[in-house]
Amino acid sequence: MKRILLACFIALGFSTQAQIQTPAASAHASLEQTVGLTTVKVDYSRPNMRGREIFGSMIPYGSIWRTGANATTKFMIDKPVMISGKELKPGTYSLYTVPGEDMWEVVFYTDDSNPLINTFEDDKVALRTMVEPMEMPMNMETFTIVIDDVMADSAVLSLLWANTVVPIKFNVMTDAEVMKNIDRALAGPSAGDYYNAAVYYLNSGKDIEKAKTWMNKAMDMTEKPGFWQYRQQSLILAKAGDKKAAIEAAKKSLEGAKTAGNADYIKMNTDSLKEWGAM
Structure with missing residues (x-):
């Protein structure tokens, strides 16, 4: 028993020493x-x-x-x-x-x-x-x-x-990086800038006509818009009262979502098209 206690005290001593930082x-x-x-x-x-x-x-x-x-x-x-x-x-x-x-x-x-x-x-x-x-x-x-x-x-x-x-x-x-930034800035807003501004205006309840103009510019500047972009465009167009254009955009979004196998966007577009009397 004494040997066991001694071993415990020795182990405790080493453990305590190990906590000392140097x-x-x-x-x-x-x-x-x-x-x-x-x-x-x-x-x-x-x-x-x-x-x-x-x-x-x-x-x-x-x-x-x-x-x-x-x-x-x-x-x-x-x-x-x-x-x-x-x-x-x-x-x-x-x-x-x-x-x-x-x-x-x-x-x-x-x-x-x-x-x-x-x-x-x-x-x-x-x-x-x-x-x-x-x-x-x-x-x-x-x-x-x-x-x-x-x-x-x-x-x-x-x-x-x-x-x-x-x-x-x-x-x-x-110099090369600054010149690239200058060229980019002087060239005006990018498609992404117009898109983000339009979606922000839609979600914030701001001027929907501005959102519509910016979204149209974004889509015109984008070679192959994604189905998620067509979805946002359809919502802006619908809110702006242009139901015909909204249906057209929603159909493109639905087609792209089916190709991509995105069930969420398929449902959202289907629901919107039904709501707008297109299905």
Whole structure:
């Protein structure tokens, strides 16, 4: 019995100890920066020098480094960016580096599951480039990643540790995106804009004549309207007092719903056609 009680006290002691939180040896950090119209995020851990010689010693030249500690550094973009004239598509990447005395290789890797690797698999390399490191006049004790030199169409992702900084310049597609937005805005409302406005007016009990005009424009601008669009058009036309056109639209909606096998729209259109004296 005494042995059992002793075992219980020991287990309880370990359980209590396991609840004590302690700081990680390498602190976690994240940063987010808008560059032009592109959101860039970095998630990484920050090891310290602790009196050690870093590059060429603790991290040997020519070896693959996960660019941080604990896990691979994550680089996330919501729009494509250009690095050294190459396009990196939107997504989440592991950021690997291969430090060298004169040049660093920087690799954006599609496998972001924290793999520790000795060689790169070519099909997982989204982009690779060579960057010349720069010497700093002082030591950076804690590994740091910053996004600086932020312009409307570019920025620099800088890796700083010990007396070394590795600047990785990237460009964003701000001008092309803005020009596309300008062209879209100056071209006037889209079919979707007219459709959404018309349905809102219908459901909100607003000016039904405006809703009718907007819906007709939306349908004229749509190459192949869906049965759900014809359904909304029929309701607007009926409410506007144009029963003949409403019946025509409802029949198109019914036909499309039958083809799609949508029982709800078949019933709704059938009920409306009966109500309007068309069946």
